[in-house]
Structures are given as C-alpha cells and as structure tokens.
Amino acid sequence: MQLLLVEDDNLLGQGIQLGLRDKGYQVDWVTDGEAALAAHADLSPDLIILDINLPKLDGLSVLRRLRQAQHPIPVLLLTARDSVEDRIAGLDSGADDYLVKPFSLAELEARIRALYRRSIGRQDESIEFRNIRLDLRAREAFIDQLPVSLSKREFDLLTLLLERPGEVLTRRRLEEQLYGEDDPESNALEVHIHNLRKKCGHDLIRTIRGVGYRVEKPA
Amino acid sequence: MRSIRTFLIIGTLLMLVLSSAISSLWTSWHSSHEVEELFDASLVQSARFFHGLVVDHQERETIEELRESLQQLNSEAGHWDFPDAAQLNPGHPYESKIAFEAWLDNGTLLLNVPEHFKAHMPTQAGFDLLELEGRLWRVYTLYDPDHGVWIRTGQNNVVREELTGQITGKLILPLLLTLPVLVVLIALVIQWGLGPLRAITRQLDSRGSNDLEPLPDQNLPDELKRMVEAVNHLFVRLQAGLEREKRFTDDAAHELRTPLAALRVHLETGDLRPELSDALLQAVERMERLVTQLLALSRLEPKEYQLQRQPADLHELCGEVMADLIPLADAAQVELALSEQPVPTVDIDPTLSAMLVRNLVENAIRYSPAGTLVNVSLMSLPEAVQLQIVDHGPGIPATAREAVFERFYRLDKSDGKGAGLGLSIVSLVAQLQGARLVLSDTPGGGLTVTVDWPR
Numbered sequence: 192m193q194l195l196l197v198e199d200d201n202l203l204g205q206g207i208q209l210g211l212r213d214k215g216y217q218v219d220w221v222t223d224g225e226a227a228l229a230a231h232a233d234l235s236p237d238l239i240i241l242d243i244n245l246p247k248l249d250g251l252s253v254l255r256r257l258r259q260a261q262h263p264i265p266v267l268l269l270t271a272r273d274s275v276e277d278r279i280a281g282l283d284s285g286a287d288d289y290l291v292k293p294f295s296l297a298e299l300e301a302r303i304r305a306l307y308r309r310s311i312g313r314q315d316e317s318i319e320f321r322n323i324r325l326d327l328r329a330r331e332a333f334i335d336q337l338p339v340s341l342s343k344r345e346f347d348l349l350t351l352l353l354e355r356p357g358e359v360l361t362r363r364r365l366e367e368q369l370y371g372e373d374d375p376e377s378n379a380l381e382v383h384i385h386n387l388r389k390k391c392g393h394d395l396i397r398t399i400r401g402v403g404y405r406v407e408k409p410a
Numbered sequence: 411m412r413s414i415r416t417f418l419i420i421g422t423l424l425m426l427v428l429s430s431a432i433s434s435l436w437t438s439w440h441s442s443h444e445v446e447e448l449f450d451a452s453l454v455q456s457a458r459f460f461h462g463l464v465v466d467h468q469e470r471e472t473i474e475e476l477r478e479s480l481q482q483l484n485s486e487a488g489h490w491d492f493p494d495a496a497q498l499n500p501g502h503p504y505e506s507k508i509a510f511e512a513w514l515d516n517g518t519l520l521l522n523v524p525e526h527f528k529a530h531m532p533t534q535a536g537f538d539l540l541e542l543e544g545r546l547w548r549v550y551t552l553y554d555p556d557h558g559v560w561i562r563t564g565q566n567n568v569v570r571e572e573l574t575g576q577i578t579g580k581l582i583l584p585l586l587l588t589l590p591v592l593v594v595l596i597a598l599v600i601q602w603g604l605g606p607l608r609a610i611t612r613q614l615d616s617r618g619s620n621d622l623e624p625l626p627d628q629n630l631p632d633e634l635k636r637m638v639e640a641v642n643h644l645f646v647r648l649q650a651g652l653e654r655e656k657r658f659t660d661d662a663a664h665e666l667r668t669p670l671a672a673l674r675v676h677l678e679t680g681d682l683r684p685e686l687s688d689a690l691l692q693a694v695e696r697m698e699r700l701v702t703q704l705l706a707l708s709r710l711e712p713k714e715y716q717l718q719r720q721p722a723d724l725h726e727l728c729g730e731v732m733a734d735l736i737p738l739a740d741a742a743q744v745e746l747a748l749s750e751q752p753v754p755t756v757d758i759d760p761t762l763s764a765m766l767v768r769n770l771v772e773n774a775i776r777y778s779p780a781g782t783l784v785n786v787s788l789m790s791l792p793e794a795v796q797l798q799i800v801d802h803g804p805g806i807p808a809t810a811r812e813a814v815f816e817r818f819y820r821l822d823k824s825d826g827k828g829a830g831l832g833l834s835i836v837s838l839v840a841q842l843q844g845a846r847l848v849l850s851d852t853p854g855g856g857l858t859v860t861v862d863w864p865r
Contacts, residue, residue, distance in 0.1 A: 200668045200672060202669065202672035202676070203668055203669070203671050203672035203675065205672075205676075206671075206672050206675030206676040206679060207675055209676075209679050210675050210678060210679040213679055269671075271664040271668055272664060273705075274709070291667075292667040292668055292670070292671040293667055293671035294671060296674075297678075358733075359732075359733035359734075359736045361726070361729040361730055363726050363729065399732070399736060399746060400746075400747035400750075401725075401749055401786070402728075402733050402746065402747075402748050403733055
C-alpha cells in the first residue's frame, strides 16, 4: 500500500515513516501543504496521513482542495487539537478519520487499515483468532478446523468480540449491535455468552463485571 | 474608623444632642425670662388696679368693706400657693395668687390681704425680693404721692419659679421627645444610604472564585460608581492575565504533543532493550497524561466552560469509561468491577462527567496493588445518584484530603505515578456540575471516593 505522509515535524515524520516502513508500507513523506498537493498529483497514493498545522498551506486547506477536485482518496488527519470543535472542523473538511497526537504506531496502523478497507469497499472474509476461524461470508465457525454450530445471534456476537480482541465491549454496545432498536430480554446477552463459552471454551470470553465482555488478546 | 455606618450614626447623634442641648438651654433661659416679665407685668397691673380700689374706698371710708370682700375672695381660693382645679370658679393653672398691702405715708398699714402678707413700710417704688416668714416674695411697690399711699403687690417666688419652670419645661419637652425619634430616623436613613454598598458586597460575596464579570455600574451613587469602575477595571486586567495564562497552558500543551508523538513512535520502532523501551514508554505515557490533564484544566476554567447538560445514564457512562481503562487495569493486574443495578438518569455534562470518572478510576488503578479489586458502584439515593469508587491502595490520610485537590500536589513525590492534577480536575468538574465529592477510608485500607450527583 502506498501512503503519503504530510508532517512538518521532522522527528515525528521520520518516526512515522520508519515505523510504517517496518510494517511493510511504502511511505512518501513531505513537509508542507503545497508539496503535499504536488506529491498527491505525482504519486497518486492510496491514502494520505495529513497533519493540520503545516507551513505554506495548512492541512484543512489541502483537504478542501482535494475534495473540491473530487478526489475520493481516504485522508487521515493528525492533530494536536482534540476539542470537539476541532474534530468537527476536521471531519467537515472531508477527513475520513481523525487521530489526536500522541498516538501509538499500532493505533495509526489500525486506522490506516480500516480506512483503506473501507475505501476499497471490501470486508475481511474471515477472522482467525487462536484456534477459532469465522467465515464471514458463509457464516460458519470452526474450532481446530472442526465446524461448530452457532445461532445467528451467537455468530454475530462472536464476530463482534473477535474483531476487536483485547477491547472491552460494553453490554449496551453489544446489545445495540445485536438487537438494534429492539429491547432484548434482560439476560439474553448473558445466555448467548454462556452458550458461546460452552461451545468455544470457557476461557475465551472474559466478563468485566458490570461493564461488559472481551476476548483476551493473544500474548 | 471601623465602620462607616457606626461612624456616621455616632457622629450625627453627637451633633444632634449638642445642638438640641444648646437650643434647649437657649429656649429655657429665654422663655423663663419672658415668663418672668409677664408675671412682673401682671404684678404691676394688679398694683395699679388695687391702688384704684384703695384710693376709691379710702375716699368713701369703706376700707373695711374692701378688706372683707378681698378676704372673702381670698378664702374662696382653696390653697393659697397653688390653684385648685376643683374650686367653684376654676382659675387657670398659671394663675398665681397676688397678695396686697397698702400703707400710708405716716407708716400705718391700711390694709393687707392675706394676713400673713405683712412686710415693713415700703420706702421705694419698684421691684424687689422680700423674705416674709421664711418665704420669698417677688414684690412690686407703687407710690401715690397725691394720696400719700404706698401699694405693694407680691407673689410667692417659689410658686412663680415653679410655674416658670412648668411653662419652659413644656416648651423644651417636644425638643426632648423628638430626639429618640430622630435617632431612629437617622439610623434608618444611614442604613438606607449605605444600601448600595451592601448590595455590592453581597454581589462580590456570592461570586465564584473565578468570576471576573464586571459589576453593574448603572444606578449607582457617584462615590460608589467611581469605586465600582476602579474594581471593574481591575477585573478586566485580571481577566486578561488569566486568559494569557490559560492560552499559554493550552499552547504549551499542544506544542508538547507533537514531540511526544515523535518520541513514542521512535520508541515503538527502535531496537531498544525491552526493559529500556518499557521504561521510556512509561515516561512518555506519563507525559502524555500530564499534557491531557493540563489541557483539561485549562479548558475547565469555570467562567469559560459552557456546561452541556443532558439527561444521561451514569451506569452506561461508567461502563464505557471503564471499558477504555481495562488495558491499564490489565497492565497493573488490577480487577475492575461495576455494580449491576441500573440507576435513574441525571442531568449532567457527559464529557465532563466521563473526565471525572476516568480520572478517579485511573487513580484507583494506579494506586492499587496488583491482585486487588477496584469496585465502582452506583446507587440511587432519594436526592442524588451516588457514585462510589473503592480501592485498596494506600489511601489518603485525613490530613491531606483537602490538599490533594490542589494542582500539582502529590502525597508521595517519588511514586512516579502522576503529576497531581487528576484530583484537581475531578474537584473542578464536580464543582462545575454541583456534584458533592467526599474522600474517605475504605474499611481495611484504601481510598473510597464518593460523588453525589444531584437528581
């Protein structure tokens, strides 16, 4: 994947370039707004990582020019400002996502991947986690390559959890995703979790009492 | 001068008493003098009248008749000295009995009424003061050389003075009676006059510590107007100073973010020994947290902050915040738990409240020994929803429970855990939303933070 990085801080620009190259991305790096527009025209990258505070032409102006020219390229904004107003201004100018400094490389990479996936309109076809594999197309689950029968809700729930290993999903969020506007029976979620544990192993899903559930990230 | 009010009241009263005293003295002296004059005049008048009677009766040789009728008249009066209102022909309180004497040139006493009014043969006309049988008399003597008759009229001086006293007393009385009324009125007027000053004091008193809004200077008396203008001017300068400080904090924090990001990215990429990179990452995280907290504090200036209140479910809010903090809890090997039962929604600013819960839970995690539980519970009370965060860390001694809310205050400066801003943020947020914040001991050791959100 070819990325264009626009960051005027040498130390940070260099760090991001190095870090992303390590992970196998091709990264071109420029340090001001005008150079960014020129590089975009020359290189036609897959995604732009754009700082807001830039010399010559600031990031939001670069973004507006791109959008005025009808470029659908995904843009991830980097900024030191994190107030709600700043976020809104960024997203209004046509940014696809917004990352506040400082951030970890892992987070940056996750955002890049998600943006890229969204831009080419494709979802992962399967999720693999430890000994579990979910085929999202066929909606089939396998443990140690053996098929496991899951109900629709159980499959959706497991997908939600395995998509974000290590992250706690609050009960409210899971219920919203699973049931939409419908009010679930009060303990429906617990029942599904219970069934999933029975079918996929008791140590797969951890309960954070009162908060929600998660699967542990593989160490 | 301790109090303008007391000063004005006492000063005015002193002057009032002084001027009353002077005018009373003047009135009393002057009026008693005039009354004396009037009494004297009546003495003269009576003498002339008596003289007419005596001469007339002497010519007709009926002096005895005159004596009898005069004595008759005299006996009708109850008491010689003071008139009696119950008598047949009521007189006047200021009427004073007049005694008479008539002498002939040859030294014969022709007539005297009453009988105890009997002085020596007069030798000189005019006013005099005589002592008869232990009593003082004011007398007037008239001499008629044509008939060789001396006429003397007299008034008991004590009675006269008593009457004079009564009359002047009645003149001064209103002056003395109005004095207390005036005192009350003056005190009221001064109290009323100082009203605007009290109003300004009240306004300043009721302000939050960061409220530098100018005082209203309309409809103020001139003296206060100038003072209020000066105070407002000071407020403007103070406000500008505070804004400069706030802008500086804001700018500094933002400027720190880019190098911090660079530091982190390089650390994550570089080939450092794991324990070194872990230590450096920890330092970076601390700095990141400090920057975030500094920004939060600079935004929380109570005057500036626009509360965005809306009904919110604290249970959901706590759940989300805690879900975010699970990685931190995992790293510290601390378990997090949230009570299960739902609570009614409360009107809060969700962003601010999340900041409060995050800071409290983060603190609890940071100070909890590995293997312990941080328990967050929500409870519905009649007038509040109560949030309790219970940890089993070192706790905060009762003596430090006020100081911990001050910026950059740290109980243990070497613990390497924070900058001492978290609780400042928490107390500011609580204060902004009218929530009550209490620190206490967890039974068995640790800190319990209780926040009551009014319903």
